[in-house]
Amino acid sequence: MSIQAINWALNLPASLLPKPSQNHLLLILANYANEENVAYPSTATLAKITKLDRRTIQRVLRELEKIGAITTVSAHNIQRKYRKDQTPTAYRLNRRSDKATTIT
Numbered sequence: 804m805s806i807q808a809i810n811w812a813l814n815l816p817a818s819l820l821p822k823p824s825q826n827h828l829l830l831i832l833a834n835y836a837n838e839e840n841v842a843y844p845s846t847a848t849l850a851k852i853t854k855l856d857r858r859t860i861q862r863v864l865r866e867l868e869k870i871g872a873i874t875t876v877s878a879h880n881i882q883r884k885y886r887k888d889q890t891p892t893a894y895r896l897n898r899r900s901d902k903a904t905t906i907t
Contacts, residue, residue: 808833808840811898819870827853828863829872832894843878843893864894871897 812826812833820826831852835842850857867873878893 805833805836808836808896808898824855824859824863825866829867832873833896836896840896840898841893873897
């Protein structure tokens with residue numbers, strides 16, 4: 804868990820994240836973020852925690868990427884076991900610094 808990432812997400816202006824689902828999902832991703840600001844929870848995990856439908860999760864992730872809050876990255880370097888037909892995804896929080904409150 805990254806307290807700095809959570810604080811960053813909490814301090815983003817409401818104009819940047821107008822939908823509650825965007826704010827909620829970004830806070831969950833910040834909670835999962837490691838020291839490199841990368842989170843890699845599955846869509847199923849995000850749906851379970853947020854109580855949102857999987858398709859809603861996918862839509863909100865696209866919205867967060869479009870506004871520049873996150874970037875989707877490959878998670879193949881993560882030390883976890885995946886089936887060969889699975890392509891794991893990670894989400895990088897686009898924090899500029901611990902004091903950043905806006906995405907530039």
